[in-house]
Every structure is written in structure tokens, then in C-alpha cells.
């Protein structure tokens with residue numbers, strides 16, 4: 001993170017030199033590292049699952065904001081999705097309504113709850 005800030009500062013420092021001849025009609029360049037906001041239904045951050053209520057059988061996205069890999073294990077189902085650091089995966093909710101415990105295979109202290117509704 002610190003390195004990308006230094007890199008950004010270096011880019012900004014060089015910008016006035018090249019800005020004069022840059023076209024103003026060009027499309028904005030997407031930032032690769034600065035904008036990291038991912039709209040996921042369930043996020044894993046600081047080794048914690050966010051809570052989520054989802055319709056039975058619906059798909060939802062899971063984003064891992066940590067620099068460590070995690071899994072999303074839904075107790076009582078076959079769902080055990082690996083979510084690598086920085087990755088987003090799509091998971092299908094259980095087909096039966098209820099409250100399901102979430103856990104991570106890699107970190108036994110990680111627990112959460114997924115609420116499935118009809």
C-alpha cells in the first residue's frame with residue numbers, strides 16, 4: 001500500500017510536465033490500485049465475515065479485502081469456496097431458508113452467519 005502511494009506521488013509529480021500536450025478528449029484512465037471499492041454482497045475484512053441476508057438459491061458475491069486467502073464454508077452444505085486475497089467469487093446460497101454458520105478453513109477463529117430467506 002505504501003509503495004503504491006509513493007508511486008502515485010511520483011506520477012502526480014510528473015503530471016504537469018506532460019499535461020500540456022495531453023489531449024483533453026481522451027477517456028479517463030482507470031486507476032489500477034487506488035480505487036479498490038468492490039461492490040460485493042458479503043465482504044471479508046480483517047478476518048471477519050460481514051453479515052448477509054439472501055434469498056434461498058440466489059447467487060451472491062463474496063469479496064476478500066484481506067491480504068490473506070480465506071474460504072467461505074457454509075455449514076451443513078457443500079459450499080466451501082476459496083476466496084483468495086483481493087478476489088471476488090460468486091456463491092450460490094443454500095436452497096433452504098435458515099441461519100447458516102460461516103467459517104474459514106484456514107483460520108479457525110473466523111466465524112459468521114448467513115441468513116437465508118424464502
Ligand SMILES: [Cu+2]
Pocket residue numbers: 047069070071104105106107110
Ligand atoms: Cu480465513
